[in-house]
Amino acid sequence: MSSKANLDVLSRQVAYSGEGISVKSLETDIQKERTIQDNKVEELKVLRERNVNIQSAMAEELKKLRKFGDYLNGTATGGGFWAGFKEVLSYIPGLGSMSMSQRSIEELLKAQYQVSARRVKEAAEYVDTLKQSEQDLYKEIDRINVRIVEMAKNEREALNYVLELKALQEQLEGEEQAVEAGSVEQRDIQANIDKVRAKLAEHSTNVQLYGSAEERYARLKENTRKLADTIRNLAQDIQQYTTASSIKLDMASAQIQAIGRAADASTVMLEMKRSLDVMTESMNVTTQFVSDTQIFFRTNLDTFINELDTFDEKTSTVLEDNLRKSKEVEDARIQAAIDKAVKRSGAPAASPPSPSGA
Amino acid sequence: MTVVALHTQALVQPEAATYLDLLGRSLHAARLSNAFPERRPLQQSLETLAESLRLGLHGELYVDSRAGLPNLASFTRPLTDKSVARESLTRMGDRAALEARAGEAEVFARLAAKHAYYEKLQDRELAPVDHQRVLLRRHDPASGTAAFRIELTKLDASGVYVRLQIELTQVSSLWRRKVIDLDKDGETAAASEAFRSMVYRCADLDAEALFMRMHGAEGVSVERVQRGVIGPVLFAMPTGSGVQVIRTAEAPDDALGREWHAWSVGAGAAEHERPELLAAFATDSAALDIREERSNDPLSPLLRDRLRDQEQARYRALRERYPFKVFKDRKFVATPGLKTVAHATCAAAGTKNMIHALQIG
Numbered sequence: 001m002s003s004k005a006n007l008d009v010l011s012r013q014v015a016y017s018g019e020g021i022s023v024k025s026l027e028t029d030i031q032k033e034r035t036i037q038d039n040k041v042e043e044l045k046v047l048r049e050r051n052v053n054i055q056s057a058m059a060e061e062l063k064k065l066r067k068f069g070d071y072l073n074g075t076a077t078g079g080g081f082w083a084g085f086k087e088v089l090s091y092i093p094g095l096g097s098m099s100m101s102q103r104s105i106e107e108l109l110k111a112q113y114q115v116s117a118r119r120v121k122e123a124a125e126y127v128d129t130l131k132q133s134e135q136d137l138y139k140e141i142d143r144i145n146v147r148i149v150e151m152a153k154n155e156r157e158a159l160n161y162v163l164e165l166k167a168l169q170e171q172l173e174g175e176e177q178a179v180e181a182g183s184v185e186q187r188d189i190q191a192n193i194d195k196v197r198a199k200l201a202e203h204s205t206n207v208q209l210y211g212s213a214e215e216r217y218a219r220l221k222e223n224t225r226k227l228a229d230t231i232r233n234l235a236q237d238i239q240q241y242t243t244a245s246s247i248k249l250d251m252a253s254a255q256i257q258a259i260g261r262a263a264d265a266s267t268v269m270l271e272m273k274r275s276l277d278v279m280t281e282s283m284n285v286t287t288q289f290v291s292d293t294q295i296f297f298r299t300n301l302d303t304f305i306n307e308l309d310t311f312d313e314k315t316s317t318v319l320e321d322n323l324r325k326s327k328e329v330e331d332a333r334i335q336a337a338i339d340k341a342v343k344r345s346g347a348p349a350a351s352p353p354s355p356s357g358a
Numbered sequence: 359m360t361v362v363a364l365h366t367q368a369l370v371q372p373e374a375a376t377y378l379d380l381l382g383r384s385l386h387a388a389r390l391s392n393a394f395p396e397r398r399p400l401q402q403s404l405e406t407l408a409e410s411l412r413l414g415l416h417g418e419l420y421v422d423s424r425a426g427l428p429n430l431a432s433f434t435r436p437l438t439d440k441s442v443a444r445e446s447l448t449r450m451g452d453r454a455a456l457e458a459r460a461g462e463a464e465v466f467a468r469l470a471a472k473h474a475y476y477e478k479l480q481d482r483e484l485a486p487v488d489h490q491r492v493l494l495r496r497h498d499p500a501s502g503t504a505a506f507r508i509e510l511t512k513l514d515a516s517g518v519y520v521r522l523q524i525e526l527t528q529v530s531s532l533w534r535r536k537v538i539d540l541d542k543d544g545e546t547a548a549a550s551e552a553f554r555s556m557v558y559r560c561a562d563l564d565a566e567a568l569f570m571r572m573h574g575a576e577g578v579s580v581e582r583v584q585r586g587v588i589g590p591v592l593f594a595m596p597t598g599s600g601v602q603v604i605r606t607a608e609a610p611d612d613a614l615g616r617e618w619h620a621w622s623v624g625a626g627a628a629e630h631e632r633p634e635l636l637a638a639f640a641t642d643s644a645a646l647d648i649r650e651e652r653s654n655d656p657l658s659p660l661l662r663d664r665l666r667d668q669e670q671a672r673y674r675a676l677r678e679r680y681p682f683k684v685f686k687d688r689k690f691v692a693t694p695g696l697k698t699v700a701h702a703t704c705a706a707a708g709t710k711n712m713i714h715a716l717q718i719g
Contacts, residue, residue, distance in 0.1 A: 103551065104558040106515060110487055114434055121438045125446050128472070131465040132450075139462070250420055251363040253430035258364065261515040264559045 005171040010195050014161050014203065016154045026213050029147075033220050036140060040227055043133060044234075047126060051238060054123045106260025113256050117249055124242040130235035137228035144221040148214055155210035158203045165203065169196045360604060365517065366431075367423040367607045371411055373595040373633075374419040378408040380635040380716065381427075381591060384691040387714045393641045394586035395485065395511045395521040403485040404428070406436035409478075413471045423607035425517025426591030426637075433487050433513055440484060443476040453477070487513050490554060495525070503529050505581075512561050518589035522561050524572060525582040525645075561585075565644035566661055566684050573680060580682075582645035592618050592696065593635040594626055612657050613706055614638065617699045626695065632718050636696040640688040648683035655686040656707030691716050 019025070172193045179185040362368045369377055382404045390397045407428065410416045422429040450456065456470040488511070495505040508524040560568055565583040573580040592614070595604045605622060609615040618636070626634065640655055653660045661684075665673055689712035690700040700713045 104555045107488055107555070107558050110430065110513075113430065114437065114487065117431075117434045117438045118441055121442050125442055125449070128465060128469055129449050131463075132469065135459075135463045135465060250418075250431040251366065253420070253434070254364040254366050254422070257430055257513075257515040 004175060005168055005192070007168075007192060009161075009164050009168050010192070010199060012161075014157055016157055016206070017150050018154065022209070026209055026216075029213075030216055030220065033140075033144065033217070037220065037224055037227065040133060040137060040140075040224075040231075044227070044231060047130060047133075048234065051123065051126050051234070054119060054126070057119050104260070105263035106257065109256050109260040109263075113249070113253065120242055120245045120249060123238060124246065127235050127239045127242065130231050130238070134228050134231045134235065137224055137231065141221055141224050141228065144217050144224065148217045148221065151210045151214035151217060155207060155214060158206040158210055161203050162200060162207060165196050165200045169193060169200065172196065361423050361607045362420075365423050365608065366429055367421045367604075369419045369421055369595070369604065370417065373597060373604055374411050375408055376595055376633045377421070377593055377635070378404050378411075378419070380593070380633060380693070380718070381637065382408075384591070384635060384637040384716050385588075387691045387716050388637065388639050388689060389714070390588075390639065391586070391641075393521065393523070393584050393643075394588060394639060395519050399483045400485040400519070400588070402482045403433065403436050406439070406479060406482060406484065407432060409475060410435070410439070413475055414468070415472060415475060421606075422517030424610060425589040426593055426606040426609075427517055427519060427589050429517065430487060430513060433485060436479070436482075436484050437487070439476070440479050440482065443479050447473065447476050447480075450476075485519075486511055488558075490558065501529070503527060508557055510557055510561055512558070514562055516562065518587050520561055520588075521586045522557070522568075523582070523584045524557065524568070524580060526572065527579045527581065529577050529579075564658070564661075565642040566682075569644040569682050570676070570680060582643065582647070584645070585640075585642040587638075587640045587642070589638065590614070591635065591637045592699070593633070594622070594695075595633045596631060614657055614699070614703045617702045617706075620702075621696065621699045625698070632693075632695070634693045634695040634718075635716065636690060636692040636699055637716075638688055638690055640686070642684075642686045644682045644684045646682050648685050651683040651685070653684070653686040654709045654711060655688040656704045656709045656711065657688060658686050659707070660684060660686070687711070689714065693718050 172189050176186055176189045176193070179189065360368050382401050385397050385401055385404075388394075407416075407419060411419060416435065420429045420431045421427065450469055450473050453470055453473040456466050456473055459466040460470055490508070490510045493507045493509065495507055497504045505525070505527045508522075508526070510520075510522040512520050512522070514520050556571075560571055563571065565585050568585075569580050569583045572578060572583070590606070590610055592606045592609055593604075594606075596602070597604060606618075609618050638657070640658065642655070642658065651660065651662075653663075662670070662673060662677075688709075691714045692700045693716045697713060697715070700711070704711045704713075
C-alpha cells in the first residue's frame with residue numbers, strides 16, 4: 001500500500017535566488033560589504049584630515065589677506081600703522097628680514113592673492129570627490145537593498161517549504177498510526193518521515209540563515225546610509241565655505257591691486273621723504289657751516305687785517321735793511337777798485353762815495 | 359550696469375562667451391608685435407575662461423570695469439585651475455568611467471566635463487598675472503660689460519595688460535653694487551631684489567620717465583625702454599533678451615572715452631542687436647636709436663607738448679642730459695559699429711592710426 005500523502009514535496013526544488021547560503025558564505029558576503037564600508041570610512045578619514053589641513057591653510061591665507069586690507073585701509077591701527085603693516089608683511093616668507101622698500105607691495109599682495117585662490121580651489125576640489133564618494137555609497141545601498149530583498153524572499157521560500165514539510169510530516173505520522181506495526185507500509189512511511197525530517201532540518205537552517213542575513217544586511221545598510229549622510233554634510237559644509245571664500249576673493253581682487261598700488265605709492269613717498277630728509281639735513285649742516293664761517297670772519301677780520309699790515313711793515317723793514325746792506329757792500333767794492341787804480345797810476349786816491357750814492 | 363565690486367563688472371552667459379570670443383579675435387586681428395604681452399598665452403587664458411563658463415564650472419566672468427579686460431580674479435582662475443589639475447585628475451580616475459555613470463547623478467556628468475577641461479588645461483600656456491625675467495644679450499668678461507634685457511609682463515592695477523622691456527648695459531665694478539648679477543658661467547642673469555622691485559613699481563610710468571629713472575642708476579646705461587599696452591577695451595553686448603546692452607561700465611575719461619560716451623548715447627544707444635567691441639593697443643618707446651621724437655598716439659601726446667611754458671626750459675635742460683628720443687603709437691581693432699569711435703578719436707588728435715576691422719560672429 002502506498003502513502004496517500006503528496007510525496008512530491010520532498011523532491012521539489014525550492015526556488016532560492018542567488019548562489020545558495022551557508023554560515024560561511026554569509027560571513028564572507030557580509031565581510032565583503034564591511035570591507036567596502038571600512039574603505040569608505042578610511043577614505044573619509046583621509047579626506048577629512050586633508051580637508052582640515054587645507055581649510056586651516058586657507059583660513060590662514062585669507063586672514064593674511066584680510067589683515068593686509070585692514071592695516072592698509074587704516075581700520076587696524078593698534079601699535080601704529082607701520083608697526084602693524086610690518087607685522088603683516090612679516091607673514092610673507094622671506095620678507096620679514098627685508099627692508100620694506102625692497103619689495104613691491106602690489107606684487108606681494110598679488111602673489112598672496114594667488115596662493116589664497118589656490119587654497120580655496122584645493123578645498124573646493126574635495127567637494128566633488130566627496131559627492132562622488134556619496135554617490136558610490138548610495139550605489140552600495142542599492143546593492144545591499146537588492147541583497148536584503150533577496151534574503152527576505154529566500155527566507156519566505158524557506159518558511160513556506162518548512163510549513164509544507166511540517167504538514168507532510170504530520171500527515172505521514174497519522175498514516176503511520178493507521179498501519180500495522182512492523183509492516184512494510186509502516187517501514188515505508190517511516191522512511192518518508194525520515195526524509196521529511198532531513199529536509200526540515202536543512203530548510204529550517206535556511207530560514208535562520210536568510211533571516212539573519214536579512215537583518216545583518218539591513219544593519220549594514222543603515223551604517224552605510226549614515227556614512228553617506230556624513231559625507232554629504234561634509235561636502236555641503238566645504239561647499240558653503242569655499243563658495244563664500246571664492247566670492248570674497250572674486251570681489252576683493254580689484255581692492256588687492258588698489259591697496260598694493262597705494263602701498264607702493266606710500267613706499268615711494270617714504271623714499272622721497274627720506275631723500276628730502278637727507279637733503280634737509282645736508283642743507284642744515286651747510287647753512288650752519290656758512291653761518292659759522294661768516295661769524296668767524298666777522299669777528300676775526302680786523303685781527304687778520306692787522307696781522308697782514310704787521311707782516312707788510314716787517315717785510316718792508318727787512319727789504320730796506322737788505323737794500324741798505326747791499327748798497328754798503330757794493331760801495332765798498334767800488335772804493336776798493338778805485339784805490340787800486342790810483343795806487344798804480346800814482347795819483348792821489350779819491351775820497352770814497354757817500355753811502356747815499358749822491 | 360553690472361558693477362559688483364570695486365572696478366569689477368560681472369558678465370554671465372551668453373554675453374560672457376561673446377565678449378571673450380570678440381576679445382580673443384581682436385588680439386589676433388591686432389597683429390601684435392613682441393612689444394606687447396605675448397598673444398598666445400593670453401588667448402589661451404581667454405579660451406580657458408570661455409570653456410569653464412560653457413561647462414558651467416564657473417558662473418560669472420569678472421571684467422575690470424575701467425579697462426574692459428578680464429580682471430585679476432579672472433586672470434587667476436585658469437592659473438589656479440591648472441595648478442590643481444594634475445592632482446585632481448589623479449583623484450577623479452578614468453574619464454570613461456565617469457562618463458559611463460553620467461546618468462547616475464549630476465556629479466558624474468560634471469566631473470567628466472571637468473576631467474576633459476583639466477586634461478586640456480595641463481598643456482596650455484596661460485597668461486601670467488606677473489612675470490619678470492632678465493635676459494643676457496651680450497657679455498664681455500674682459501671689460502666687465504654686460505648687456506641685458508629686462509622683460510616684465512604685468513596685469514597693471516589700472517586694469518590694462520602691460521609688457522615692459524628695458525635694454526641696458528651694466529659695467530661691473532668691485533666697489534659698485536650691481537643691479538643685475540650674472541651667474542658663474544656668465545650665461546644667466548638675475549636682477550637684484552631692489553632693482554626688480556623698482557622696475558615693477560615703475561611699470562605704469564611712461565617710457566620717457568622710466569628711461570630717466572633707470573639711466574645712471576648703479577652703473578647702468580639704458581639703451582631702450584619699450585612699453586606695449588593691451589587695453590582699454592570698450593564693449594557693448596546685447597543681453598539674451600535683446601532689450602538691454604551691457605557696456606564697459608567705467609570707460610576712461612579721455613578722448614576715446616568721450617567719443618565712446620557720445621557713441622553710446624547716439625548711434626550706439628539703439629545697438630540692441632549685435633555685439634560691438636573696440637580694443638586699443640599702445641606702444642611707447644624711449645630709445646637711443648629713435649630718429650625723430652613723435653607721438654602718433656591720440657590718447658598720449660609727448661610730454662613736451664603737455665608742459666606749461668615755465669616748465670619747458672627745465673624739461674629741455676633735463677632732456678639734454680639724456681640722449682634718447684621718444685616714439686608713441688596706438689592702433690585699434692574695432693567692430694563695424696565702433697570704427698567711427700576710433701576714427702573720431704584719431705581725427706580729433708590729428709594722428710593717423712591703424713584701425714583693424716573685427717568681424718562679428
